[in-house]
Amino acid sequence: MSNWLMRFLDWYRRFMYGRYGVDKLSVAILIVYFVLYLCAQIAHSYILLAFSLVVFLLCWYRVFSRNIEKRRKENEIFMKGWRKVETWVRTTKGRIRDRNTHRYFRCPNCSSMLRVPKGRGKICITCPVCKKEFIRKT
Ligand SMILES: [Zn+2]
Structure with a gap:
């Protein structure tokens, strides 16, 4: 590895020390941001663009947050809801497959x-x- 990369990784590790980091909820928020951003581009909407930026900042706010306990709880609530969606999709697929x-x-x-x-x-x-x-x- 080149020297600057080592130094960057070292700096990053120290920077992230005691911070929450990336979780599934952050990834989901980032996907929402991309969708909003694309919609804003298609619709030429500055309001949507501003809103997407807020969502983007929210994602990084969570990643760099030092309130780890609170972020973990948020992620837990999100995962609970996500699992419900997954189950619903699975049962709906099954119902369509063997409807006869x-x-x-x-x-x-x-x-x-x-x-x-x-x-x-x-x-x-x-x-x-x-x-x-x-x-x-x-
Ligand atoms: Zn029963």
Whole structure:
């Protein structure tokens, strides 16, 4: 490695000491910034451009923040929401894929999603999560 690069990395390490750093939320905010920036360019909107800049600064504010505990909590909340979105996308994909062979019901007791083969007529379904039985037409 060249000398200046070593010195830069050394400076960077000292600069980042006690600071939060990059997490998934920061990456997500950066992606939002890119989208906003592109929209601003397409729409020739200065308001959108200013807004995208605020989002951009917010991202770096989090990366260089010394309030590590607070940033970690923010990321946790974001990841919780993100996982919900992922689950929704996965189940929706599944529902589209086997819409001819299966039906989906929500348990009336614990509201878990249940997958049942189609064309069995009226059947008694037992929820695998809470063991509640309910009757549905498949
Ligand atoms: Zn249930």
